[in-house]
Amino acid sequence: MMTFQTLDDLDDGQRVLVRLDLNSPVEDGEVQDNRRFERHAETISELVDRGFEVAVLAHQGRPGRDDFVSLSQHADILADHIDHPVEFIDETYGPQAIHDIADLDSGDVLVLENTRMCDDELPEEDPEVKAQTEFVQTLKDEFDAYINDAYSAAHRSHASLVGFPLVMDAYAGRVMETEYEANTAIAEKEFDGQVTMVVGGTKATDVIDVMTHLDETVDDFLLGGIAGELFLRAAGRPVGYDIDDANLYDEQWEQNSEKIESMLDDHRDQITLAVDLAYEDENGDRAEQAVDDIEEKTVSYLDVGSETVMEYSPVIRDSEAVFVKGALGMFEDERFSVGTAGVLEAIAETDCFSVVGGGDTSRAIEMYGMEEDEFGHVSIAGGAYIRALTGAELVGVEVLQR
Ligand SMILES: Nc1ncnc2c1ncn2[C@@H]1O[C@H](COP(=O)(O)OP(=O)(O)O)[C@@H](O)[C@H]1O
Ligand SMILES: O=C(OP(=O)(O)O)[C@H](O)COP(=O)(O)O
16 A cells, blocks of 8 residues: 655644535536545644644546536535635635735635636646646645645646646545555455446446446446446437437446447446436436337437346346446436436445445435445545545656655
């Protein structure tokens, strides 16, 4: 296991730049509270109690999507969690931000604007390139140390995650420490029985990439969500296409179709696809359709169907370990929660070892009346945790070791 400096190695009362992952679901412009705030609040409260002057970096959403919003609401939600004032400035490293950082006193917390609103943050480039950006070079001299607590974003080679550790004294926050230890230990576990992975969600590119590296660890992939529909499309079904303005399927299809087709060619017996899907009918109700009966691309499918849940549940019951990455449907709307809630309930009812990951997906646990302790580990990381399962080091963790 790698080692990095932690908050135990840092003297109290310094001025610190702290990278959190507060990336959250946004519904009608409103940022939804979730586990990420609760977990990061522990790190921030410790820093406040120890008299640090704290500036927070975080991202929200992706440019061009509805969830790409300012961090002003995040500052208020964080304040509620730590029961302490949190200021917000609508700049990340502009003159007003630098002024407000200089004004910080012991115990103050200031949230800087969404890092992805800076040109230097994206795209993914080598840490050495990111370290030379104006963003990193401007902020580095304003602080005594950099703390990365964003394990769940540590698979991205973005400036706020990989640039600062190359040019500043760098430490892991408490969430980084605990998630890294838990997920590394899980990746090293060996299972005698069946290992199952439930794969869904919207970030098909992340999961398909990882699936190709887990084909020796995972016996059965149970698919749903956008990823599942792309597999159905590769299998010749008329689903997994953008049929309205949302760009969820076609771009990810372009990026992944060859990988999906070769997964289906080489590992068909390890991949279980939905046998029915659910959509919103003309009355606004949930309707289900057998995949075999779908002839045209006319509706958006928002969940797997009940028959699919009945097929997936016994596989889960027979498993020694189950890993979940991504929801099987748009569970935030109760009508389309059948797939996600159904597989989570099946996992909760068995005594298999289980991990549920992802900022969005893990919300379904409490939304549908389950308890966190019914699962082996509930990670606030999605893409980062499944990448860790492959045994690969995450770039944002690697740079903390230098
Ligand atoms: N068929 C679908 N259509 C639209 N959204 C979906 C569908 N299936 C799943 N989702 C969405 O996927 C999201 C979770 O996926 P993702 O962001 O990839 O995972 P996480 O953040 O948990 O790692 C949920 O918010 C859910 O609404
Ligand atoms: O929410 C995140 O990842 P996840 O959805 O895989 O848990 C991270 O904040 C990374 O965000 P990104 O996938 O837009 O780079």
